[in-house]
Amino acid sequence: MHLSVSHPLRPRRRSLNTARVAASFGLDVDPADRLTIAEELPVSAGPGRITLFTGPSGSGKSTLLRAAADRLEADGAAVVRADDLALPDRPLADALPIGFDAACALLSKCGLAEPRLLPRTPAELSEGQRFRFRLALAVCRARLGEAPGAVVCDEFAAVLDRTLAAAVAHNVRRLCAATGVGFLLATTHEDLSADLAPHHAVRCRSAGPPRSDAALETDEADPLAGRTLLGPLFADDDLDGRISFAGDLFLTTASRGDWPAFADWHYRAHTVGIVRYGVMLWHGSQKEVIDESHGSLKRTEPVGIALFCSPPLSLRGRNRYFGAGSRWTSAGIKAMNAQLVTLARVVLHPTYRGCSLAAPFVAAACDACPFPWVESLTQLGQTHPFLERAGFVKVPVEPATKQGTKPNDLRQHSAIYGAGGRGKKKGVLSAASHAKSRYAAPAYFIRDNRSAPAVLEANRREREACDD
Known part of the structure; x- marks a missing residue:
């Protein structure tokens, strides 16, 4: 059957x-x-x-x-x-x-x-x-x-x-x-x-x-092949008071191709945009993984993912935080893409939710992300403080309702999600996205990531390249 x-x-x-x-x-x-x-x-x-x-x-x-x-x-x-x-x-x-x-x-x-x-x-x-x-x-x-x-x-x-x-x-x-x-x-x-x-x-x-095992036999690929090991989620001196398996959680890089395995657990669209960086959370023995014990790899499973995507052209919360306008020059857009990413997807498998892992995972993912600024726009942030615990600042966002329009009007609501701009089709959310989000009131979060280890390392390499 x-x-x-x-x-x-x-x-x-x-x-x-x-x-x-x-x-x-x-x-x-x-x-x-x-x-x-x-x-x-x-x-x-x-x-x-x-x-x-x-x-x-x-x-x-x-x-x-x-x-x-x-x-x-x-x-x-x-x-x-x-x-x-x-x-x-x-x-x-x-x-x-x-x-x-x-x-x-x-x-x-x-x-x-x-x-x-x-x-x-x-x-x-x-x-x-x-x-x-x-x-x-x-x-x-x-x-x-x-x-x-x-x-x-x-x-x-x-x-x-x-x-x-x-x-x-x-x-x-x-x-x-x-x-x-x-x-x-x-x-x-x-x-x-x-x-x-x-x-x-x-x-x-x-x-x-x-x-x-009734499926056609295929050689199962090493799940960690092609990934960069980023280290444990928690340091050895940070395990006191943590859940018992905290020491068996470790991080690797992730890609857009990893998203489908987690898509069903996300409440919004199952597609993602251009992924600039990704981090995967695994449950297994990091020591055995480092020692390349293939027996351990079969018992190691991905349990969380964080994807950092290219930022929308304009977000109301971002404009408010940085004191910027909604119009961008080509040089400004280039500078923004070089310094800012959007944390567009964060998913933990339901088994691992409620274990006080979301904030440490997001913080560790941002520390590994080589971009000076990280933003996020999320409905869940209104009820769960995991982003603030991970070092983000919450910026209140309210739609700028014009006279004669409703708060969930397509064009007004689109401005919250960065779909502003000229043109009726270009400047608004798709009908499907608007239908799913018109009653949402997402919160905007920004994290100053300039002191993250990955950013400091990127800056060091850039200085060395300039010196050479």
């Missing part, structure tokens, strides 16, 4: 607050706007097979698991969703619809071999014990038909300690071979792959589309 899964951005249940969020971030404009999980992803699943979906929380593995189960069911296979099974109010010794000896053997394979548990009902068990009983009950249900069915289980073995989880995974493999029952499993714990030995595996990632 091939799975294509996406979600609409419009909320299913509307409220005043969801309307406010949607209007501010342009999420409720085009009904066709969707968050894509997978497109034509090859998945091999069914009776007699173990199909394993792995990946970090929020990466889409549960969604793909449900989609694969629905497809199997539509094709006529018996599908038993272990997570949805109602627990019987009967002792474990009587709770499975098979003979006593067979029930004891199956319970044992699912990690319930302790005789003292058999007289107890599922309600008297711990959460981990109930998970194992549900697994046994699901296997029984999947064998009731004329042909074996498939058991679906999300967050497989998540509530078990790792030793017990490995034992249950090993026995699931044996049950699949002995009974012909298939298993569709999803888990964040990739250590179970060795004992499950799945027939097919799908790896969901923090950024980028999921990878299926």
Whole structure:
């Protein structure tokens, strides 16, 4: 089977607050706007097979698991969703619809071999014990038909300690071979792959589309090839009080080609302009990367991106900060492009948000950016101070509403986003961009980047070149 899964951005249940969020971030404009999980992803699943979906929380593995189960069911296979099974109010010794000896053997394979548990009902068990009983009950249900069915289980073995989880995974493999029952499993714990030995595996990632081992085999490129290593996000003496994996976050350069992997997590347009500089945030072991340990590269994933683009010709906030006008000469434009960039895209994977990483990441990205001034225009800056914590100054921006025009008038609103100038078509936002932004009130931020290490190094090289 091939799975294509996406979600609409419009909320299913509307409220005043969801309307406010949607209007501010342009999420409720085009009904066709969707968050894509997978497109034509090859998945091999069914009776007699173990199909394993792995990946970090929020990466889409549960969604793909449900989609694969629905497809199997539509094709006529018996599908038993272990997570949805109602627990019987009967002792474990009587709770499975098979003979006593067979029930004891199956319970044992699912990690319930302790005789003292058999007289107890599922309600008297711990959460981990109930998970194992549900697994046994699901296997029984999947064998009731004329042909074996498939058991679906999300967050497989998540509530078990790792030793017990490995034992249950090993026995699931044996049950699949002995009974012909298939298993569709999803888990964040990739250590179970060795004992499950799945027939097919799908790896969901923090950024980028999921990878299926049913796809045509291609040589996977080194994800860090062609990039410049910029160092760790945090120095060793700056780890106290940080999240436990802070020391495993490091930075490299990025390019425009890296953007599609993060585009779905951005609230505005999925396209970007001319990229002048880019920084990628990675989660992995920087020491192993420096030592060129290829085993570590496979465990290293991009989790954030910052793209610095060519600045718009005129921004109301910029004009106010620098005391400049909206008209530019060719020499002025050339000077601006040499000294100023716009931080146009900043995205952290949702898993890493709320970990106090946004401000340090933006600050480090700006320190690596070789431009003396960095600006940003963002709606999120109105509610989240991460740019100010990264060394930016906030400049209030208000549209200059003329008499007889509304605040969200196309031409007046376009001036906020730097689409000013002469000509009806040239001087305003596109209809699509205006539809997404007309109710937004973005804040303008500017950072004096002249003391950033990258700028100082660029200045030093320029002086040396002049001396030569």
